[in-house]
Amino acid sequence: MAADAAQQGPGVHRRRGGAAPRAWCCSFAGVPDSPDLRPIPSSAASPAAASRKLPPKSPSAASFYGSPTSSRLAGLGGLIDPRRILSPGRVSPIDPDGAVPLPPPTPPPPPPAEFPAAVGTAEQPAPVLASALPSAAAAPQVVSVREEADAHAAGVLDLKLFLRGRDGRCVLMELDSRVLCGCSDFFAAMAPHEDAAATAAGAGAAGKTIEVDGVDNLDAFRAAVELMYDPDPMRGLAAAGVSRAIDVLEVCSSIMFSKGIKTCLTYIEAVPWNENEEEKLKNLFARFTFDEAISQDILARLRPHNWKSSDDLAVQLIQSVTNSTSTMARKDMQSLVNGLLSKSSVYQKDSSGLNKESLYQICYSCLESLVDLFEEAIEPTYYTGQAVVVRGSKPLIERISTQTENLNWLLDILVNIDIAEEFVELWAKQGRLIRMHEQASAIVRYELSRISAGVFIALGKGKVQCRGDVRSLLFHGWFSTMLLDFGWLQRCPKGLDLRSLEENLGRGLLTLPLRQQQCLFEEWFQFYATKGPECPNLIRAFQVWWRRSFIRSLVEPQN
Known part of the structure; x- marks a missing residue:
């Protein structure tokens, strides 16, 4: 042992001695030299290196699957012992001197299956689905498909279907021609006759072969063919999803696969769709005609038979919002209707089609309710606060505020669809409300000024074009109340x-x-001098009026 160690050199003593081995962790340091990448000593090496001998190879040593193979070791001229492999972390080599037996070779893992079907080899065919190849240059994988529903009358895989997509991918399917031609009239017309197939087989050809070129959706075409051999097609469509089922439906219609069309329509009708899937279905039904007996349920979801004008429905929704007694629900419904009536909305393209008379009928109803509430607020009572608290399921202040919000919301709708001029005139002629404003408490009367504020803002922005007499009447009636409130x-x-x-x-x-x-x-100036911050700041408008009234223009003719 000592003599052998002396012949092998001092490096071996360092590895087996007491010194710490060279370690490697997950850092930015260099990777330690692997035995597989050690340089081959040249013939001009030192005599000590030339005299080194590697341990003899074991003839019974078996290599692991996935470990450094013999082909890679052979390139190094047999300088590395095949038993001296790296551990999974490649930190330190496994000592070959150990007496641990080598495990038997591990077989390669089976190829993954995209669908829940059995994969068979050429010796033992089983029902399986086709697999797509990345390009037509590589040899397509032969896949066998056989229907499992009738095990006693199993057919023969006597037909090869070759599909070539527009993207260059290819699929080769080995099928039972009896099932394929029995399900699809398209393939029944393309399948070669028995005598032609026998002649081709005698000449050394592959037998029955059908080629389909230029397939737009190769995966959907393959799924449609697999549907013919699937004993439970509904489960397969459910696993694929609605979008894939629509693609398969299009292929089934193209190849005249009646059973597949019915299965796809039944599944699509029974599940919900998103907006993209709905548009996809509309385009498909615009290009293909399906039997009304099996597609009427889907058509009922896509195209209702009894159309009702969306404008009439919108007016009904507005009426429902104004009659709502829940504050939170009313705000949510107002936001919903505003989104439907918005000019940028995808649901309503022409808001001007709303019935003007119906909308103003709702305005009149809200105004009448507001007048009744103010009459209730100003009537004499013998108990403090009775007119404000009782006479209704909710306090009077809350009911007045609700009608005010309804009128402001209706004004916004009318302004957005450019028919608010009549509302401005209607509000300017509310002399009864103006008189009750003087008698009502400040806690309720300021709600009227909230409506006036919406009218003044629309008028100042130029969104409402009213006649001069209407504007004069509006400011004459509601400008003073605005200063007070x-x-x-x-x-x-x-x-x-x-x-x-x-x-x-x-x-x-x-x-x-x-x-x-x-x-x-002048009225504003006197009020502003008294109230100060509690009065609207109209200084800029006052300066404009003063300049227009008292400062002569340079182009004005002199007397």
């Missing part, structure tokens, strides 16, 4: 943009004749 609007804005209100109130006021502007600006 602006402090309450600051304390309880409820989503109102006060800065926008101030700006558009002044812009709307500047649309009046200069004489009327002077009267209104």
